[in-house]
Amino acid sequence: MSDAHGLGVGRSLKAKPLIVQPIWDRLNHAVIVTDCNLTAPGPTIRYVNPAFTRLTGYRADEVIGRSPRLLQCPRTDKAVMSAIKRDLLESDFARATLVNRRKDGRDYLCSLVITPLIGPSGETEHFICVAEDLMEDRSQSARQDVTAELEQALTLVEDLERRQIEADDLIARQQGELARLADRYREACAQLEAVQERLALRESALERSGLEFIRSDSELNASMEELRAMDEELRVALEQMEEANAHLARSNEELRRLQTADADKLQLLASASHDLRQPVMSMGLFLDVLRSRMGDAERPILGGLLAAHVSIRTLLDGMLDTARLDAGALDPTIEPVPMSVMLDVIHCEFIPQAEMRGLRFRVLPCAETVSSDAQLLERILRNLVANALKYTTTGGILLGCRQCHDAGRGRQLRIEVWDTGPGIAEQNRTLIFEEFRQLDNRERDQRRGVGLGLAIVSRLARQLNHEVGVRSWPGRGSVFSVTVPLVSNETAGMGNSHLRFAG
CATH class of the missing domain: 3.30.450.20 (PAS domain)
Known part of the structure; x- marks a missing residue:
């Protein structure tokens, strides 16, 4: 209620x-x-x-x-x-x-x-x-119905992605055609200017030779013939320009129609992803219930189900965020956000998956309040933690905060996610924020996502004017961070100014 x-x-x-x-x-x-x-x-x-x-x-x-x-x-x-x-x-x-x-x-x-x-x-x-x-x-049939609905929705999403690619290809071809028409238009304009310049010169010559017209009838006839040829050339150039303009107008109309269809597809994708969030959330609740009822023998199976659930939810959230960002429909609401509640929610969400994989997941408490959009900041942190869980096989993950000061922005709170994963080479630390970029997933294993998580983090951070950073030590682990403005004027220390993952 x-x-x-x-x-x-x-x-x-x-x-x-x-x-x-x-x-x-x-x-x-x-x-x-x-x-x-x-x-x-x-x-x-x-x-x-x-x-x-x-x-x-x-x-x-x-x-x-x-x-x-x-x-x-x-x-x-x-x-x-x-x-x-x-x-x-x-x-x-x-x-x-x-x-x-x-x-x-x-x-x-x-x-x-x-x-x-x-x-x-x-x-x-x-x-x-x-x-x-x-x-x-809830019976087994109900869970099967939810699974069937999810499969149908995923099929719809794949079809929408295929149609989106086809629309992008058509737009690219139309843009190339528009570029060629623009070149032809510029050539026609240059020819028209040349003809007009030649016509002006000829008229000036005719004015200067007005006294010689009677004595130079043959020369006058020749000049008139040349003038008629120039007029015909001008008429042909004008006809070509009108044809080019008409073609350009048709191309513009087709481009507007494709842009409208593209916007409708983006809206359909966002609506479909949003409608899927409710059954995915229900699936998470059912898995929580199953986790408390299953024994040790079923833990690997439940761990796989939890990983699949997180993968589906991350994919849907990533697609929804991408659709909103592409459509320009993401409008942040900046307000005071207490970090304690957000950190508790993230800890409760990811601790079951970490335990099933034999990993430690710790969240250090933080009583600070930051200025941001609560939902978008939570989405950034969830994607960073999910990314750490994907690539960490032994050890654990630590989520914590520390105060920092920026000369231009004032007091800031840097939220950091530490992991003991494989680390990232220095030349790859900018590539990982590109869409569909996965450095060590050449087989495209869907259990490790599709490469949208860090790209969404980067785009959402730019939307919120937050700074995203990464430090890494190959073979030892990585630290991803997002820096957010502080609201509180308290100057007391946070008690975790030296964050390290404790074994």
Whole structure:
């Protein structure tokens, strides 16, 4: 349950009888009733049934009078919240799946159904939401359905990539044709200028020889014949220029059509990637449940599943970010971001995969607050940690922060990811930030990604005006870092000014 339960406006509807409260108390599904006040600070909870307490851990006296936002967590999808609001405004009914957080801090996946409650006057007086925990009872067939949907979506993504390549080739050919037409146009203009210059010279000569016209009739006829030839040459040049202009106009129209189609494909790719994030998130939750139920014999299998899940999620996130960056639709929201929450989320997300691979993953605490876009900065750090996990086979990974000072930018926070991987040669430290560039994956092993992670890091950092750095020692490991402006004016030390990976 989130603050989307209060979305909607009072509209005239056909009057319906209210359901009596004792019925709600006996339901096995969580029931939450809010008012319909949309002005700040938003709607408040008026009633919850006992099933709500069993689902979330909150008693009725702890939530009544408070905003439904208390159930949200960093993994609650803002796009789903916007879709709930749109559905309530357009159809008086909303259905969605969200990740919320219980009172004890555990996240859970729930299905929501929201409808208005109509009062005796025929106006909407409250909203009622029925919530169901999707993690309590999921069969093997449900997981197979999710897997099938993912396979279909991946097929769609591959087809879109193929069509994108074809469109790029066509655009390149059209641009070459436009360049050739432009050259021909410039040649025609040069010929026209030469003809006009010659015509001007001839007219000047005719004016100077006006007194000799009577005595030089033959010479005049010859000059007139030359003038007619020049006029014919000028007419032919003008016709060629008009034909070139018409061809150029058609080429421009075709280019605009291709650009529009390209933009539509980018939007379709972004939408498809976004729609896939929900089932991928659900898969992660199911894998977390399986991890707590499987024994040591199944750990290698679960480790493979976790690696595949992270690979799919990284690929989808990378494609979505690339589509947004190419379409120019990524608009950062710079605001104060506490690092402690972000580091906890990243630690909880990657520790299972590190343990399955026999690696140590440590996150040093940090109480500083930086100025950045929370979602984009988290995406940068997630890609750096995922990259370290891909190339580290023994040892571990360390995520930590240290303060630094820049003469032009003031106080900064450098967030560093240390690994004990193979290291990077100096001549390759700029190549790794190129798209689809993988130095030691010539066989294109998909379990190690497609080479978008560090390219996305570089592009997002430029978008946020953050500095990305890399230091490496071949055979010993690497350190990737991103430097972010600090918000806090405190000058106390952070306690980790000398970061080293501790064995």
